[in-house]
Amino acid sequence: MSAFPLTRLRRLRRTDALRGLVRETRLDLDDFVMPLFVGPEAMANTELPGLGRHSVDSVVAEADQLTSLGVRAVILFGIPEEKDDEGSGAYEDDGIVQRALRALDGSGLVLLTDVCLCEYTSHGHCGVIRDREVVNDETLELIVRTAVSHVEAGADAVCPSGMMDGHVGAIREELPDTPIVAYSAKYASSFYGPFRDAAESAPAFGDRRGYQMDPANVREALRECEQDIAEGADVLMVKPALPYLDVIRAVRERFDLPLAAYNVSGEYAMVKAAAAQGFMDERQGAIESLTAIKRAGADLVISYWTKELASWL
Ligand code: PBG
Numbered sequence: 001m002s003a004f005p006l007t008r009l010r011r012l013r014r015t016d017a018l019r020g021l022v023r024e025t026r027l028d029l030d031d032f033v034m035p036l037f038v039g040p041e042a043m044a045n046t047e048l049p050g051l052g053r054h055s056v057d058s059v060v061a062e063a064d065q066l067t068s069l070g071v072r073a074v075i076l077f078g079i080p081e082e083k084d085d086e087g088s089g090a091y092e093d094d095g096i097v098q099r100a101l102r103a104l105d106g107s108g109l110v111l112l113t114d115v116c117l118c119e120y121t122s123h124g125h126c127g128v129i130r131d132r133e134v135v136n137d138e139t140l141e142l143i144v145r146t147a148v149s150h151v152e153a154g155a156d157a158v159c160p161s162g163m164m165d166g167h168v169g170a171i172r173e174e175l176p177d178t179p180i181v182a183y184s185a186k187y188a189s190s191f192y193g194p195f196r197d198a199a200e201s202a203p204a205f206g207d208r209r210g211y212q213m214d215p216a217n218v219r220e221a222l223r224e225c226e227q228d229i230a231e232g233a234d235v236l237m238v239k240p241a242l243p244y245l246d247v248i249r250a251v252r253e254r255f256d257l258p259l260a261a262y263n264v265s266g267e268y269a270m271v272k273a274a275a276a277q278g279f280m281d282e283r284q285g286a287i288e289s290l291t292a293i294k295r296a297g298a299d300l301v302i303s304y305w306t307k308e309l310a311s312w313l
Contacts, residue, residue: 034306038100039079050304051198063107069310073110087120091145101153124203126162169231182233185221188212191266240264245296252297261298
C-alpha cells in the first residue's frame with residue numbers, strides 16, 4: 001500500500017466531473033416514496049409542505065403533479081372524519097384511504113398504504129385497548145381487515161406499521177399475492193412528532209413503548225426482521241432513518257430482502273426549521289441526509305422530500 005506523498009486522495013476531488021466519476025452512491029427517483037395524507041378536507045402546511053393534508057379530490061391532482069415530476073410511488077395515510085375505540089374508520093369500505101385509493105386508480109403510481117389503527121382510534125393507540133394496554137391478538141383481526149380493504153380498494157402493497165407481534169403473518173394468510181412492506185424495526189421515537197400533529201394520531205394517554213422498539217437496541221431489530229421474513233414479508237423497513245443508520249447497515253448485512261428506510265417527519269422538520277433560521281441550506285441538507293440513508297444500505301426511502309427531490313434532480 002502506498003502512502004503520502006505518492007498517494008494524494010484529493011486528486012479525485014478536484015472537479016465536479018471527477019467527483020461524479022468516482023461517486024459511490026446516487027439518488028434515483030425510482031427508489032423514493034412520497035407520503036400523502038388524505039382527510040375530509042385539504043389543509044396546507046406552510047412550514048412542512050410534505051405534511052400537508054389532501055382531500056380525496058386534491059389528492060388526485062397531487063398525484064398528477066407527482067407523476068409529471070417523475071415520482072413513481074406514494075404511501076397513503078388517512079385522517080378519518082370520526083374516530084372510535086376500535087378504529088373502525090381504518091377498515092370501512094368507504095373509509096378515507098379506501099376512497100382515495102379508488103380515486104387514484106389509473107394514476108400510474110405504485111400505491112402503498114400504511115396499515116395501522118392509530119389515526120382512527122379515539123385513544124390514538126395502534127390497537128384495541130383493554131385495561132389501558134394494547135392487546136395484541138385482538139388487534140390482529142382489525143389489522144387484517146384494514147389490509148384486505150385497502151387491497152380491495154386498489155392498494156398495490158400494504159405496510160403494517162403497528163408493531164403487533166404476528167401482524168405480517170396474519171395479513172399474509174389472507175393476502176397471499178400482495179407485497180408486504182413490513183415496518184420491521186420501528187422504534188418508539190420522538191422524531192414522529194410532526195407526523196402525529198399532521199395525522200392527529202398522538203396517543204391520548206401513555207406512549208407507544210409497549211409495542212414500538214427501544215431506541216437502545218439493535219440485535220432486537222434483527223430478531224424483528226427474522227420474524228417478519230418467516231411470516232412472509234417482502235420488504236423490511238427501518239424507521240426512523242437518520243438516527244438509526246447503524247441499524248440500516250446491520251439489517252442490510254444480515255438479510256437479502258429489499259430494505260426500506262423511513263426518513264421520518266422529525267428528520268425532515270429539523271432541516272426545514274434550521275434552514276428557515278438560516279442555519280443551513282435545505283437542499284444540501286436534504287440531499288446529504290438522503291444520500292447517507294442510501295449509503296447505509298437502504299434500497300428504497302420513504303421521504304417527505306420526494307416531491308422536492310424530483311424537482312432538484
Ligand atoms: C402509524 C405511523 C406513524 C408514522 C408512520 N406510521 C406514527 C407513529 O407510529 O406514531 C410516523 C411517520 C413520521 O413521523 O414521519 N403508526
